[in-house]
Amino acid sequence: MSNFSSLRDIDRRKFLFGLTGTIGLAAASNADAQPLSKSVLDLPHAANGGQIDENKLWAQVKTLFPLRPGLIHLNSANFAPSSTAVLDTAEALSRDVNGDPSFENRFKFEASIEVVRASLATMLGANQDEIAITRNTSEGNRTVIAGLNLGSQDEVVIWDQNHESNNVAWDVWAARYGFKVVRVSTPHQPEAPSDLIKPFRAALNARTKVLAFSHVSNVSGIALPAADLCRIAAKNGILTLVDGAQTFGMMNLDLHEMGCDFFTGSAHKWLAGPHEVGVLYVRASRIEQLWPSMVTHNWEKMSRAGARKFECLGQRQDSRIDALKVAVDLHNTLGHERVEERIRFLAAYVRTAIAALGKVDFITPFQPEMSAGIVMFMLNTENPRSVMETFYNKYNISAVAYPVNGKSAVRFSPNIYVTTDELDVAVKAVSSLL
Numbered sequence: 001m002s003n004f005s006s007l008r009d010i011d012r013r014k015f016l017f018g019l020t021g022t023i024g025l026a027a028a029s030n031a032d033a034q035p036l037s038k039s040v041l042d043l044p045h046a047a048n049g050g051q052i053d054e055n056k057l058w059a060q061v062k063t064l065f066p067l068r069p070g071l072i073h074l075n076s077a078n079f080a081p082s083s084t085a086v087l088d089t090a091e092a093l094s095r096d097v098n099g100d101p102s103f104e105n106r107f108k109f110e111a112s113i114e115v116v117r118a119s120l121a122t123m124l125g126a127n128q129d130e131i132a133i134t135r136n137t138s139e140g141n142r143t144v145i146a147g148l149n150l151g152s153q154d155e156v157v158i159w160d161q162n163h164e165s166n167n168v169a170w171d172v173w174a175a176r177y178g179f180k181v182v183r184v185s186t187p188h189q190p191e192a193p194s195d196l197i198k199p200f201r202a203a204l205n206a207r208t209k210v211l212a213f214s215h216v217s218n219v220s221g222i223a224l225p226a227a228d229l230c231r232i233a234a235k236n237g238i239l240t241l242v243d244g245a246q247t248f249g250m251m252n253l254d255l256h257e258m259g260c261d262f263f264t265g266s267a268h269k270w271l272a273g274p275h276e277v278g279v280l281y282v283r284a285s286r287i288e289q290l291w292p293s294m295v296t297h298n299w300e301k302m303s304r305a306g307a308r309k310f311e312c313l314g315q316r317q318d319s320r321i322d323a324l325k326v327a328v329d330l331h332n333t334l335g336h337e338r339v340e341e342r343i344r345f346l347a348a349y350v351r352t353a354i355a356a357l358g359k360v361d362f363i364t365p366f367q368p369e370m371s372a373g374i375v376m377f378m379l380n381t382e383n384p385r386s387v388m389e390t391f392y393n394k395y396n397i398s399a400v401a402y403p404v405n406g407k408s409a410v411r412f413s414p415n416i417y418v419t420t421d422e423l424d425v426a427v428k429a430v431s432s433l434l
């Protein structure tokens with residue numbers, strides 16, 4: 001994972017970039033955007049040399065997305081737009097198979113989806129055979145939860161800030177198979193990652209078989225020290241499920257280094273990939289012991305093909321899966337560390353400006369080792385719906401607010417298509433509600 005540079009350092013930085021080809025900085029309007037694949041693939045690599053102003057680079061990146069002009073989308077933690085290139089690729093392929101639905105025409109997807117799998121594996125620091133392409137994080141979590149042999153003598157430790165698909169989903173399978181679900185709470189104001197590790201360590205015992213947690217919580221923005229937790233679990237023979245919905249496509253990840261057994265993510269969040277495509281990583285040595293929760297045509301072949309065993313899901317929209325490689329291409333072209341730094345910069349920028357307003361309590365810690373792309377804070381307003389309406393109707397901001405203890409918890413999750421000018425508008429909107 002990349003180190004977080006201070007806000008000031010990033011602000012001053014000029015990234016090294018080759019200023020060739022189509023990045024030659026078209027005007028920043030969607031109408032001027034290059035057709036998808038061309039502009040994505042022509043983005044220059046750092047190795048080409050030359051300098052480019054960071055703001056111009058990100059303005060160019062913004063043109064790759066079909067967002068309605070003026071809309072400030074601060075909700076990638078929930079749902080991000082696909083790039084125009086992803087959409088065009090998926091649509092072109094879909095038209096192609098609708099024009100010629102023969103097996104002969106569709107055989108090509110066997111090879112191209114393996115290209116997607118390989119690119120995901122490289123991006124995540126995994127082997128190609130450890131990657132299954134799912135619909136979303138929820139499906140990946142379900143595959144793990146439903147696929148493990150757990151019984152009445154066993155315990156599963158989860159974070160009470162997990163998303164429902166890695167939280168109440170455990171309760172449903174526990175009701176069926178009789179294992180116990182133990183929920184861990186972490187301090188609201190952690191001062192260091194050790195404050196977050198301590199309660200998990202205390203909850204583990206000889207009966208614990210699985211430790212399942214969100215890498216970054218969608219309800220607080222807190223980032224857990226995943227590698228440390230996975231190391232502690234592994235030492236005690238405990239399997240780990242890391243829900244990466246809030247880090248896949250946002251954080252520069254190496255799953256082998258993290259040491260988890262299972263990792264899940266959705267392409268339609270930070271990666272800004274095709275909608276309803278996700279990833280499930282299963283460590284090679286765990287593939288055998290995890291049961292599939294769906295079996296259909298081709299099982300004979302897929303059951304012997306690594307994590308593809310969890311991808312035996314019947315007829316699918318191959319065109320959309322194939323388009324995932326375009327999103328991964330953009331990510332590779334920009335560089336995983338650069339994407340993470342940019343998102344962390346945006347989060348730090350808006351958090352610093354809101355903090356300067358002086359009257360806001362933050363839910364998300366400020367320290368980079370305990371946070372990522374999400375910024376959450378409290379507004380002293382009873383009705384979160386009205387907060388969202390003010391953001392959307394008055395300031396053209398798409399964000400989320402929900403009730404907590406009679407107040408409104410607001411979540412901003414700015415992605416690579418968000419500019420600092422837009423964040424200034426968001427700060428103005430927050431200020432209007434104080």
Ligand SMILES: Cc1ncc(COP(=O)(O)O)c(C=O)c1O
Nearest residue numbers: 077136137138163214218245266
């Ligand atoms: C941490 C976490 N896990 C899982 C999910 C579910 O994602 P999906 O609906 O793409 O399956 C979300 C959605 O916001 C999330 O934040």
